[in-house]
Amino acid sequence: MQTLTGMASMQLTTRMAEDAADHAAFITGWQQDYAQLSCGRYQGRLDELCLPRLQLFREFSSCETWQHCQAWPGAVWFGIARPGSGGQLRYCGRSVPEYTVLLSPGGSDFTLRTPPAFLIYGIVLPLALLELHAQLLTGHDVPASWHQRGMLTLPAAAYTQLCHTLDSMLDTPADSVAPSRLAQASITALVQALLQGQGGGHVGRSTIQQRHLDWVSAASALAASPADALPTVDELCARLHVTRRTLQNGFQEVVATSPLQWLRALRLHHVRQALRSAPDDNTPINDLAAAWGFASPSHFSYDYRRQFAETPSQTRLLAWQGRGS
Incomplete structure (x- = not known):
């Protein structure tokens, strides 16, 4: 796994993404998977400042996403969402x-379930x-x-001041401040802010919350494997041994959406990645969609275009053009 060890003493980069999966690969040293949940053309941006043994970033995503993340070993990640992120942040x-x-x-x-137009700072x-x-x-x-x-x-x-401080750090010209001073100021601002905090208990460890997370993980595993059809809510309930209402409530708590909407969004995500990763594959798009559980070509085409603001054939063409450039 890549870490900050051996990097330049100060490196500021900005990266732009038009796909959630591409965006996930941006942060140095992290292991991540992102999936787009809401409809629309995806726009992502990462401003990342790597200092000696310290990483600062500011990350924006236009659409709602499901993120599965892991920072580099031996470190601690602090995530500071922009104030006003909304009730869908999980x-x-x-x-x-x-x-x-x-x-x-x-x-x-x-894991993070992010709202639309979401911005988060990371230390x-x-x-x-x-x-x-x-x-x-x-x-x-x-x-x-x-x-x-x-x-x-x-x-x-204190929270707002910390956000302002991180903005100023990330907007500082790379050659105007010594990296050691910038790192010192960043850590000092973080520690001073944290000293005013309350709470800090473990997340997702109670029996019922862990059970809800397990349901979402099981549904995600189903969505990640090609199948002849999307499971119905009743089939999912039977697999997980829960009632319909209990399952709906659990999904609403964890990902702020219904089980079927969740499965459909993830399946569309996987079809999209298949189109983008193998643009030279001559498999008809309708056959590929059917392999992922979308039996109706017209419904699939409508859902795909609505989700990503482009047709499946446009996705394949853009991936082919990008590979040839």
């Missing part, structure tokens, strides 16, 4: 209160570096809640 299946910092240790999976640094700065600033060890998966709610003013 972290490991839980709604995220306003002004809440998300935390996850590197090498550990977490990633080794746990040892975080502990050192906490000791220097406070004289105390890092609280346990700072290096485990969880959420930490800040006062609105």
Whole structure:
């Protein structure tokens, strides 16, 4: 796995994406999968600043997404969603209160269900570096809640100030400030903000919340494998041994949508990736769609065009042109 080790002392990059799967590959050293959930043409942007042993980024996605993420091992990730992200933001299946910092240790999976027009800041640094700065600033060890998966709610003013600080860091010309000073200022701003936080308990570990996450994971596994037909809600209930109402409520909590909408969006995502990854494949698009459970060519074409703002044949053509350029 790639990490920040051996990188240039300061590297600022901006990358643009027109597909959620491409966007997932942008952040240095991470393992990620993104799937587009809402309708429309996808637009993504990542501004990433890599400093010695420290990573800052600002990430925007225009459409709702499902993200399965893992930061580099030995680090701690702090996610700071732009204020006003809306009630559809879920972290490991839980709604995220306003002004809440998300935390996850590197090498550990977490999930995000993001709303439309979503912007999040990220700070990633080794746990040892975080502990050192906490000791220097406070004289105390890092609280346990700072290096485990969880959420930490800040006062609105402290949270907003942290967002402003990260914007200024990411908008600073690369040659105007020494990397060590920029890293020091970033970690200091983070620690000072976190000291005002409340909460920090584990996320997604209670029995019922873990069960809901397991249902979504099982449905995602079904969606990731070609099949003759999309399972019905009743079939999904039978597989998971739950009632229809319980399943609907669980999906609404974790991904803010229904099971069938979830399955359809993920299946469309996988068809799209098949078209983009093998543009020279001569398999008729209707046959490919049928292999992923879309029996009606007209319904598939309508759903696909509505989801991605282009036809399946346009996706294949653009991928072919991109490979030839």
